[in-house]
Amino acid sequence: MTHTHGYAAFDPRSPLGPYDFERRTPGPRDVSIEILFCGVCHSDLHTARSEWGGAKYPVVPGHEIVGRVTAVGSEVTRYREGELVGVGCMVDSCQHCAGCDEGLEQYCLNGFTGTYDGIEKETGRTTQGGYSDSVVVDERFVLRIPQGMDPAAAAPLLCAGITTYSPLRRWKVGPGSKVGVVGLGGLGHMAVKLARAMGAEVVLFTTSPGKREDALRLGAHDVVVSRESEQMAAHAASLDLIVNTVAAPHNLDPFLALLKRDGTMVLVGAPAEPHPSPTVFNLILQRRSLAGSLIGGIAETQAMLDFCAEHGIVSDIETIPIQAINDAYERMLKGDVKYRFVIDLGSLKAAA
Numbered sequence: 001m002t003h004t005h006g007y008a009a010f011d012p013r014s015p016l017g018p019y020d021f022e023r024r025t026p027g028p029r030d031v032s033i034e035i036l037f038c039g040v041c042h043s044d045l046h047t048a049r050s051e052w053g054g055a056k057y058p059v060v061p062g063h064e065i066v067g068r069v070t071a072v073g074s075e076v077t078r079y080r081e082g083e084l085v086g087v088g089c090m091v092d093s094c095q096h097c098a099g100c101d102e103g104l105e106q107y108c109l110n111g112f113t114g115t116y117d118g119i120e121k122e123t124g125r126t127t128q129g130g131y132s133d134s135v136v137v138d139e140r141f142v143l144r145i146p147q148g149m150d151p152a153a154a155a156p157l158l159c160a161g162i163t164t165y166s167p168l169r170r171w172k173v174g175p176g177s178k179v180g181v182v183g184l185g186g187l188g189h190m191a192v193k194l195a196r197a198m199g200a201e202v203v204l205f206t207t208s209p210g211k212r213e214d215a216l217r218l219g220a221h222d223v224v225v226s227r228e229s230e231q232m233a234a235h236a237a238s239l240d241l242i243v244n245t246v247a248a249p250h251n252l253d254p255f256l257a258l259l260k261r262d263g264t265m266v267l268v269g270a271p272a273e274p275h276p277s278p279t280v281f282n283l284i285l286q287r288r289s290l291a292g293s294l295i296g297g298i299a300e301t302q303a304m305l306d307f308c309a310e311h312g313i314v315s316d317i318e319t320i321p322i323q324a325i326n327d328a329y330e331r332m333l334k335g336d337v338k339y340r341f342v343i344d345l346g347s348l349k350a351a352a
């Protein structure tokens with residue numbers, strides 16, 4: 001067993017605080033990782049506060065992990081001690097269902113094991129995430145951080161990056177595509193960068209007029225304040241794909257109306273309460289689709305990391321010590337983050 005220091009939520013309302021726990025004894029296929037950085041995803045907050053229900057407390061959140069390999073099991077072939085690696089939202093899956101067979105572990109029919117708030121097969125205990133100083137992960141769920149990539153700014157790629165990359169690929173975005181991104185937060189700013197790098201024309205939809213300059217700098221060709229109907233109307237029936245990253249329920253109709261015939265709006269934002277049901281006519285009149293997408297498979301996550309390295313893409317981050325996590329959650333709720341908090345886990349040692 002590996003003694004681990006971390007930060008946990010203990011119930012839906014109290015602030016996160018220090019929590020010590022044991023990681024499993026590493027097995028032959030396991031990679032032991034000293035965690036250096038962990039991104040702060042809005043899903044961490046949803047889970048810490050049990051907004052989706054059923055959180056298994058204490059919960060140590062964090063599924064945007066970058067760290068250094070400290071040891072490998074006897075059967076590990078892909079990683080060596082000292083290498084910089086990543087861990088995203090999954091640490092295990094059944095490996096034999098239709099989803100896993102296609103490398104779509106996130107759609108494992110027997111349920112993948114989440115990096116936190118999941119059940120570890122080896123021990124039957126709750127998995128604990130990256131707001132901590134070490135983790136033990138089966139090598140099949142470990143990613144390689146490309147040479148030269150800034151480790152802190154790479155961390156958010158492990159969730160925000162793959163969650164937006166996967167639908168952009170699935171809906172075949174490339175030169176000639178016109179892509180809308182709704183919400184300029186952690187996921188949204190990655191969607192803008194990735195869609196732009198894939199060659200698309202990118203329109204960013206925001207509720208925050210103050211994010212305009214940033215959105216243009218990040219790669220958007222146009223920025224629309226979604227509450228301004230005239231600005232919205234300028235893009236009517238023109239978009240091939242919309243990636244909607246908003247973390248709160250809202251009216252989907254004004255966005256569906258911006259899709260051209262056969263266009264799709266894919267929901268990746270996962271609010272705790274449902275969106276109001278959209279008007280059916282917004283779908284049937286131009287044969288539009290409303291879809292959803294969950295993170296991405298392991299092979300696709302590696303492809304995304306390599307794509308980012310090739311295109312010089314990382315996340316725009318604000319590094320924080322773990323002690324600032326509760327304040328960071330409040331700021332994330334206000335949309336006051338440019339555009340991802342990343343915890344420097346060195347701060348845990350400093351406090352110990």
Ligand code: NAP
Binds near residue numbers: 041046247248332333
């Ligand atoms: P985030 O950084 O908080 O960004 C969400 C953005 O949504 C905000 O920056 C804001 O952008 C916009 N927004 C508009 N109205 C809002 C409101 N009332 N409350 C909150 N946000 C509002 O969050 P994130 O980490 O990108 O995550 C976004 C959502 O995706 C979360 O629900 C998260 O759980 C989910 N998620 C899903 C997956 C998946 O696999 N599908 C993976 C990771 C995360 P503007 O200021 O530009 O309007």
Ligand code: ZN
Binds near residue numbers: 041
């Ligand atoms: Zn996430």
